[in-house]
Amino acid sequence: MITITDLVKTFHQGSVNEVLALSGINLQVQKGDFITVIGSNGAGKSTLLNCLAGSHPIDSGHILIDDQEVSRWPEYKRATQISRVFQDPLLGTCGPLTIEQNLALANRRGKYHGLKRGVQQNDRKLFQQQLAQLNLGLETRLKDSVGLLSGGQRQALTLLMATLVKPKILLLDEHTAALDPKTALQVLKLTQQLIDDQHLTALMVTHNMRQALQLGNRLIMLHGGRIILDVTGKEKEAMTVEDLLEQFYKVRGEEFVSDRMLLV
């Protein structure tokens, strides 16, 4: 279970460019939750994920993973519990290294890197098995360097690397947005399959409202660094894209009113 309380994050604090990216996020992620996250540009979706993963230091608040405070942990240490897939397929894998070397690194997540062999002989079977479920034919290309793969293949591999050692939470930051529609669908199916098979807890940022409704058991909408909508289960299933838009404009409208009040 992941508990986020009063999470605040400001960029360029104290300067004229000061941006309040997250203004007091409270979120409790239950074990096995698959949460889709939507919101307009600048709503704080990516910032939330980056703060969780430790790429950005937070200003205040708490992040607890299974009752353990991790908000002061460095990024690499949090990576032992949190795995991520980025929008850019090139970010999550090491291009010059081979497929099996990338998988070997993912397989040692949270473990000490010593003078043992980088790629163990008996790990290769595991890698082949895992790669076979992608249906991309990568299981015969263990020694190819990752730089030779297409964006979709690379993103599928990144997903596999993110789940090879079961994480406490999987963070997906618009991980299909940079792919062509057909590949995006494949990667999305794979995501669903991996999450179902391993009963993973996941947080997926998406710009596609239909996708956000179709996938997962819970949906949250961010706006201006706050959670403005949090629906689960039946309530979420009953929602339509129109409902979401209505909710969205309602909040925007209220803001507009409050702005006018300021002017008066």
Add this chain to the structure above:
Amino acid sequence: MTDFMQYLFSGLTSGAIYALIALGFCVVNNTMGIVNFVQVDFVSLGGMLMFSALFGAGLPMVPGLLLAVAGVALVAMLVERFGLRPARSDNHLVLIFLTVGLSIILRGALKLIWGKNRMALPPLTPDIPVKIFGASVLPQALWILLLTIIAIALLTWFFYRTSLGLSMRAVASNPTAAAVVGIPAGRVRLTSYAIAGALGGLAGVLVTPITTLSYDVGVLLGLKGFAAAILGGFGSFPGAILGGLGLGLLESLSAGYISSAYKDVVAFVVLLLVLFVRPKGLLGK
């Protein structure tokens, strides 16, 4: 022919030293993306520690050599841990200038501890020249070649076979992906400094019996090693070896066939010409 063999051996010998220093530059560049100017003082420090191990502690050659190399590696780790890391900066310019400053501090410390006098270090085995293809070669030159080959073999094994080496290559190629799979960048940087220190220290221990030993002997050698790394393509390991040997051979052949007064000129003119044609260096990406 005899002359040629003579120049060849002398070129390979100094080339091997340049290659060791160039490899040290590359290791740090690959994990941190910076030029580590302290590398030049690792060379001097290696010679100094060897001197103290032999004449201060009275150790035999082999333990002395191992201790000196390990000592430089330790100092290199201290330089990274307490000299660079407290800066908490990823700005390359800041880090490079820090290494310049640390280099000056370390050279000052060497001067304070061992003094300004030139010292002599004995060769690993007595200087009785060996005849190889008509060339008379000092045993120390053969030691240099042998130990350089061993160092390169160990380095290759480390980077291409071991888990730690793999994680270091991951950090070098994509720091984000490395962080995502939980590789501690701090430990990788520390390890890269230890390796750079060991390589520089080994170069110092091996070369100072041929040159002389002083607190700043590493500066000119380090500059040549830096040039060798650039010639080969900064960051490339095979490039560093090729660049080092190339620069060493250029020097000795031009000294032999043209004039020893012009050896540096010829070497650096060729370096410039290569960089005009291939700005990335011979094997650079």
